[in-house]
Amino acid sequence: MMEECKPVLNTGLRGLVIASTRICEVDGANGRLIYRGYLVQDLAQNATFEEVAFLLLYEKLPDPDELKEFKGRLQAQRQLPAQVIAALKTRPKTALPMDVVQAAVSLLAHHDPDVTDPTLETTLRMAINLIARFPTIVAAWERIRNDLEPVDPSPELDHGANFLYMLSGKKPEEDVARFFDTALVLHAEHSFNASTFAAREVASTRAHIYAAVAAAVGSLSGELHGGANVRVMEMLLKIGSTNKVNDYVNQEFDAGRKIFGLGHAVYDTDDPRAHILAPMSKVMGERIGEPQWYEISTLLEKTGKEEFKKRKGKDIYVNVDFYSASLYYAMGIPVDLFSPVFAISRIAGWCAHVIEEQFAGAAPKPMLYRPESDYVGDYCGPDVCEFTPVRIEGG
Numbered sequence: 001m002m003e004e005c006k007p008v009l010n011t012g013l014r015g016l017v018i019a020s021t022r023i024c025e026v027d028g029a030n031g032r033l034i035y036r037g038y039l040v041q042d043l044a045q046n047a048t049f050e051e052v053a054f055l056l057l058y059e060k061l062p063d064p065d066e067l068k069e070f071k072g073r074l075q076a077q078r079q080l081p082a083q084v085i086a087a088l089k090t091r092p093k094t095a096l097p098m099d100v101v102q103a104a105v106s107l108l109a110h111h112d113p114d115v116t117d118p119t120l121e122t123t124l125r126m127a128i129n130l131i132a133r134f135p136t137i138v139a140a141w142e143r144i145r146n147d148l149e150p151v152d153p154s155p156e157l158d159h160g161a162n163f164l165y166m167l168s169g170k171k172p173e174e175d176v177a178r179f180f181d182t183a184l185v186l187h188a189e190h191s192f193n194a195s196t197f198a199a200r201e202v203a204s205t206r207a208h209i210y211a212a213v214a215a216a217v218g219s220l221s222g223e224l225h226g227g228a229n230v231r232v233m234e235m236l237l238k239i240g241s242t243n244k245v246n247d248y249v250n251q252e253f254d255a256g257r258k259i260f261g262l263g264h265a266v267y268d269t270d271d272p273r274a275h276i277l278a279p280m281s282k283v284m285g286e287r288i289g290e291p292q293w294y295e296i297s298t299l300l301e302k303t304g305k306e307e308f309k310k311r312k313g314k315d316i317y318v319n320v321d322f323y324s325a326s327l328y329y330a331m332g333i334p335v336d337l338f339s340p341v342f343a344i345s346r347i348a349g350w351c352a353h354v355i356e357e358q359f360a361g362a363a364p365k366p367m368l369y370r371p372e373s374d375y376v377g378d379y380c381g382p383d384v385c386e387f388t389p390v391r392i393e394g395g
Helices: 040-046 048-058 064-076 082-088 098-108 122-145 159-168 174-187 194-203 208-221 228-239 242-252 276-286 292-312 321-330 333-356
Strands: 025-029 033-035
Touching: 025 048, 033 040, 033 048, 040 048, 048 064, 048 122, 048 159, 048 174, 048 333, 064 122, 064 208, 082 098, 082 122, 082 194, 098 122, 098 208, 098 333, 122 159, 122 208, 159 174, 174 276, 174 321, 174 333, 194 208, 194 333, 208 333, 228 242, 228 292, 228 321, 228 333, 242 292, 276 321, 292 321, 321 333
Parallel strands: none
Antiparallel strands: 025 033
């Protein structure tokens, strides 16, 4: 019998629909991002991160009583086990922050007695614990690597404000906390990107949620997925002033390079999240007396788009990383923590996807991911190689 003809897709699965989901729709053609039926713009304007996390996990926005209970559960789980803090203190201070976050997730599994309980109720509890503790992990590591003691979580502060407090030891001003909370909402979910796919693939094996999330963190640590806003901020610092933007754009395009923050794998329009972050970046830059980062960004966006259109004959669009970089920088967040901060938000989406994958939330039944590959090895012609034992004289 002839083998079935199967096309080989060396495309990183781009354009291939591999699963159904009820969590998120990225409508790239129309520039729409939808969480559980809600436009991200409406959520960013009206909802807190805690409400969005509840929405992603439970498929509905919470009522006042549900929100109060959910916030209480998050606040109760913010503290890391003492053994995890002790372990973080043994890490080299030069360790990459994303590696530390990934290691901490695995450590948390060691201190959860229910990792062998595969029920939905237990997995939801673990998800809430992870959402609660990601900010504590990132803030604790920032202080430990700078020879400072971690700051205990504050029961008085909301999720985003508490992170900024643990990072600096100072309670953030109300509008700064609100801006950061909005940024968390905007980054909470984005359908089947690389890290979410990694989480779902591991979840399909029936591994516990800590293992799936650790895989997602590892995926996000790669420069082709995470770190885009890090490169945007490094670019802004390199440019330094608005009068250098034009030369920089032409220099990069002449060399065949790209302008970081312009272009997206999915959107055929400007990323809807970018237009929400931009005005916050402006306000924060003015507040700290460094308006140039926003000013460079806006001129760079305009010049980059115009020059790309002139050279390529087509449009290029701004993505979410373009303005999140200068926003986080103005908030005093170290540049190498931008990806961990992304994870503080995206953990909500990752957990929702793990639960949907393991409990068939959008499919008839759970399925183990098992793609095939096309073997192209050619070592001994059309035949297999003949094994010749290695003999060492006098051995």
